[in-house]
Amino acid sequence: MSSRKPPEADTEECTVCDTRTTHTVSIELVTESERERNAEFSREPYRVSECDVCGSEEKVRMNDA
Secondary structure (H helix, E strand, C coil): CCCCCCHHEEEEEEECCCCEEEEEEEEEEEEECCCCCCCCEEEEEEEEEECCCCEEEEEEEEECC
């Protein structure tokens, strides 16, 4: 029994390449407040996805309802 994922499981749609490509994905904490006071309370997690083919980057706020 193999636990390997199919190759298409590691790809996602790239709007610049207009096809499914591999992406490097990371999580980034972004400070959304420009005020220094209480700025540490305005950090929000973003999913950052960079296309391995063309280098385009997309950031999506993770906890938007």
